[in-house]
Amino acid sequence: MSDALASLGRFLPELLLMGALAVVIVADLATQAWSLARSRNLLVGLTLAGLGAAFVASLGEPGGGSLFASMIADDGLLGVLRPLFALTAIFTLLFSLRAKELDGARMGEMVALLLTVTAALMWMAGSVNLVMIYLSLETVSVASYIMVGYRSSDRLSNEASLKYILFGAVSTGVMLFGLSLLYGLTGTLDLYGVRAALAAEDAGPALILVLLLVAGGIGFKIAAVPFHFWCPDVYTGASTPVTAFLSVGPKAAGFAVLIRFFYSGIAQPGADGTFAAVGGVDWQGLIIVLAVVTMTLGNVAALLQTNMKRLLAYSSIAHAGTILIGAAALSSEGIGAIVTYLVIYLFMNLGAFLVVILVHRVTGTFELEGYAGFWKRSPLLTVAMGIFLFSLMGIPPFAGFFAKLYVFAAAVEAELGWLAVVGVLNSAVAAFYYIKVLRIMAVDPGDGELPALRFSRLDGALLLALVTPNVVGILFGGALEQISEIAQRLLDLA
Amino acid sequence: MNSLLWLIPAIPGLGAAVNGLFGRHLGKRASAAIACGSVAASFLLALGFFFTRFLAEGGASARVEQSLFEWIPSMGVEWAYRLDSLSMVMTLVVTGIGLLIHIYSVGYMSHDGGFSRFFAYLNLFTFFMLNLVLGANMLLLFIGWEGVGLCSYLLIGFWFERPAAAQAGKKAFIVNRIGDAGFILAVFLTFVTFGTLDFYGVMGEIASADMQGGVLTAIGVLLFVGAAGKSAQIPLYVWLPDAMEGPTPVSALIHAATMVTAGVYMVARSGVLFSHAPAALALVATVGALTAIFAATIALFQTDIKKVLAYSTVSQLGYMFLGAGVGAFAAAIFHLMTHAFFKACLFLGSGSVIHAMEHAEHASGGHRHYTEMQDMRNMGGLLRHMPRTGWTFIVATIAIAGIPPLAGFFSKDEILWKTFEHGHFVLWGIAAAAAVMTAFYMSRQVIMTFLGDFRGGAAMEKHLHESAPSMTVPLVILAAGSVVAGFVGVPSALGGSYRLHTFLEPAIYAGGQAPPAMPHNYALEYALMALSVALAAAGIWFAWRRYRNAPTRDASLAGSGAYRLLLNKYYVDEIYDATAVNGTLRGGEGLYRLDQRVVDGAVNGSARVTMLSADLSDLSDRNVVDRAVNLVAEILGAASTRFRRLQSGLFQSYALLMLLAVVLLAGALVLWS
C-alpha cells in the first residue's frame, strides 16, 4: 500500500493527464448545447492546460527506482520520453485546429483520446513487466484505432481504421502468444526476472519463436519491415494531425519497449556500456536484418510515391530502419543514439506534416501535383519545407544530421561499420524523393493565378517553433548528449 | 586579436541572415551594402591576421586557434577554428576574390527580381566556405562542405523558372550526395582509427607512429571520393558543366574560384595522411591527369562561352589533383590560387559579354533564347565595343595558357615539373598534352569572341557597349592579379625561392616532416620549362592559324566523327542514359520474374493481388527520377514499382507476406544460432 502511495507521487504527469481527461469528458457533456466553436475552444483550452501541466511536471531529473511493485521504471529513459510525448500531443492538438479534415468536427472525443494515448505512451515507455507492456501497448493501440477512424463518414478513414485494427490486433495477439511462452520459459512476468532466469539457463530454440512473435508486436508499433504494411495505408487514410502523431508518438514508445524488452529482458549489461544477449539466442542479427530491410524498402518504395502522406509514410518507415541501427549496436551509446534521433525526429517530421496540413488547407489535396508553384504563393512555406526536408535527409547544417551522426557513430563503435555504410548509402537514396518534393514546390508551375497564402498567427508560431530547433540544433551537441546520457540510465544502470 | 577569429566566418553569416530575413524590405542598395560590406569586413580581418601574424619572422608556422564551445563532447569535437598558413591563403582567396565577385554582382544582378535573395545566398555561401577552410576538425569542415553544397544547389537553380537550371541544380545535388557519402564514411573511419577528428591530432599521430597504407589507404580513397564529387573529377564531373545554368557570378565564385577547389584543399590539409598512403596518392594523381586531358578535349570545340570555361575548370582542377597526387601539395595550392584569379576573371568577363549581348538583343527588339546569347558563333569583334572586358579577358587567357611571366606559367609549370621529377613520365605526357589543348581552346575562345567582325547582326551591334564600372573594375583587379600572382612562387631555378611553398609547408606537414627536397637538376628543369612554354605557344599559334580568318570554320567538321564525339562531350550523358535504360530493363525484368514466381505465386494462394501496371516505359515517362542522373536511379525506380505492387491494399496479402517474412527470419535465426 505504501509503495502504491509513494509511487503516485512520482506518477504526476500521468495523473495530470488522467485528471484532464476526466475534466474534458465532463466539459464535453456539459457543453453539448453550445455552439461548435465555443465548445471547441473550451475543450482545446482545457486539454492544452492538461498537456502543458504534464509537460512541465515531466521535466527535471527522473527519480530512479521503480513504481507500483516493479511495473514501471522511473528511470532516465522514461524521464526523457515523457516530455517528448507531451510535446508531441501539444503539437498534434494545435495541428488539429488547423487541419481542414477536422473542420466542423466535434473535438470532445478527439481530445479525450489524445489525453488517453499520451498517458498510455508514458506507461509504455516505462513498462518493465510483461503485463504492463501488453496493457499499455493495447491502450495506445485501441485509442489510436479510434483516432484513425475519427471521421466516421469518410470511406478512406474507415478503411484505414479497419486495416489498422485488424493488423494491430493480429500483431498484439501474436506478441501476446509470444509473451505467454516467455512466461512459461522463465516463470516470471518481470523483465529483470526474465533476464535472470535466461542468464541462469539457456532457453533453446523456443526463445527464437518468442523473439519473432514479440518482434512482430514491436515491429508493428515502429512500422518496421515486414510489419509495416499497415503504415502507408493508415497514414493516408487518417486525418493528417493523427498521422503526424502516429509517426512520432507511438513510434517513440515502440522503440522504448524495444529497448526495455531486448536490453533489459533478454540481454545484460557488460563492461564499458555494452550489452550481451542472454538465453542462448544471438538476436543482434535479427535487429540488423530488420534495420537493413526496413531502411532499404522504405527509401526505395518512397521514390515513386505521388501522394505526400504516403511519401512521408515510407519516409517514416525508412527512418525507423535507421533508428534500428542504433538498437543493433547493443550498447548504451546505441540507446542514447536512438533517443537523440527520436527527439530530433519529432521536430523535423512534425514540421513536414505541418506543411502538409497548411498546404491541404488551401489546395484541398495531398497529391504532389498540388504542391506545384508554392514558391510563388508562399516563399516562407517553401523555405520551411526545405528546412524540414533537408533535416530529414540528414544534411548539415540542419539538426537531422546529428540524428544520423550519433546512430552511425554507435554502429561504427560497435564494429558494425558496414551497417553504417548501408545507412549512409540509404541516406543518399532518400535525397532523391525529398528533393523531388522541393523541386515540385519551387520549380513546377502551379495552376494559373492562385492567391498568396495567408497564415494565421497560430501557423506562424507553429512554424517558428518547429523550424528553429532544426536550424540551430547543430549548435547544441552538448545539450543533446546530456539528454542522451540521461536516457542511457536504465533502471538497473542508474 | 586571436579572439576575433570567429568573426571572419560570422560576419558574412550575419549578413546572410539579415538579407534573408529582411532583404525584401531593405531595398537593393542596402542589400548590396550589407552583402559586400560583410565580406569586405571579413577580408580586412583576414588581412589583419595576415600582416600581424603571418608576415612576421617565422610567420609560416604561426597558428591562430580559437575554440568557441564544446560541440560534440562524446567525440571530443569542439567548434574550433584554426588559422594556419594553409587556411590563411584559402581565407584570403575566399574573402578577397569573393569580395570582388560580390561587387561585380551588384551590377550584374541589378535588374533581377531576386536581388536580395541572391545576396543572402552568396553571403551564406561565404559563411560556409569560411567554416570549411577554418574548421580545425573534419566534422566542422564537413559542415562547411555540405553547407557550400547546399548554397551551390540553391544558386545553380537560382533562375529555377528555367527548367534547365532546376534540372542542373538537382543533378549537382544528387551527384554530390554520392561524393559526400564517401566523405562522411572517411570521417567515421578516421574517428574509429584515431579517436579524434582534429586535423593536427590525426596527422600528428600518423607521423609519429609512422603508419603506412592499410586503413590510411581506405581513408584516403574515401576522402578522395568526396573530393571527386565536390571538385568535379572523373566520373563525378558531370554536374559542373550543367551548373553553368546559374548566374555567371556564381559560376565564377563557386564553380571556379572557391567551392570546387575545396576538394584540393581537403587533400592538401590531409597531406600527411596521403603521403603515408601511396596507393591513395597514386589514385589521386591518375584521376587528376585523366580528368585534365579528358575535359580539355571536350573544351576544344564547345561553342557556348561558359561551357568552354566550365570544362576548362574541370581540366585545371585535374591539374591540381595531379600536383597533389605526386606529393606536391603546395604546388596544387599554388595553382589553386593563381587559377582563382584568372578563372574568376574569365568567368566574370564572359558574364560581362553575356550581359552586353542580352542587353543589345533586347534593345534591338530581338527575343532569341538565352543560350543563343552565350553562343560564341554569334559573337566576334567585341574587343572594339568592350575594350576593358576584352583586354582583361585576353590577359587572363595568356595567364591560363602558361606564357611567362604570368601567373599560370609558374603554377602549372611547377606541377608539370614535379610530376616529371617524381618519375611519373606518362602522367607528365598527358598533362603536357592537356597544356597544349588549354592554350588552343582558350585562344580559340578569344578569337571567336573578341576578334574579327561581329556576327550577331548590324541591328544588335549598334547597341553593344562596355559594362558598368562596378563590373569592369573587378575585372581589372583580377587581371592584374593574374599577372602578378605567380611571383609568390617563383622557383629556385629562376632565381626565386618558392616563397609560397615554404610558407605553406608547416601547415601541410603539420605534426610531420616535409619530405626531403630532391637534388636540383636545373638543366633538366630549364629544358622542360622551355618545352612547356613552346607547347603553350604552339597551342596559341595553332588556334591563330585556324580561326583568325574563319572563326566559325568548325562547322565544316560536322561530318567528322571525332569532332562530333568531342562536341557531344563523349556522349557521357547519353551513355549514362543508355546504360541506365538497359539496366532498368534487365533489373526490372529480374524483379518482375521474382515477383511472378515467388511473390505472386504465394499471394495468389490466399488473396488476389491487384497488379499495378508493369509497363516499364511508363517508368521513364513519369519523370520522377531524373533520367540523366544515373543508372542507379533507374534501377531504384524499377525496384520502387515492385515494392509498390507489394502494397496491394489487401489486408490478407499483407498478413501472408508478413507470415512468410517471419518464417524466413525464423529460418535465418535458427541457422545463425
Add this chain to the structure above:
Amino acid sequence: MIPLEHYLIVSAALFSVGVFGILTRRNAVNVLMCIELIFNSANINLVAFSRFIEGALGGQVFALLVIVVAACEAAVALAIVMSLYRITKQVNLDKAAELKG
C-alpha cells in the same frame, strides 16, 4: 492430472486455426473471430503455465486482463466494421482496398 504438454498442444492448435482463418476468411467479422482465437490460445498458455509453475500466479491475472482488453478491442473493431458497412454496404475485406501503392 493432465500434463502441461496437452494444454500447449491445444493452445498451439487454436493459434494455428486462428492464423489460418485470418489468412483465408474474406468477411471482416470472421477475421475478428479468428483474432479472438489467437488471444485465447495465449490465455490457455498463461493459465496452464501458472498452474504448473510453483508460486507463479501472475499468469492467471494476466489472462483476466487479456480477456478485458480483448473485449474492448472487439467492441472498437465491431464499431469500425459497422461504420464501414454503413458506407459501403458490405464487410468484405477484398473490397476494402482503395488505399494501396
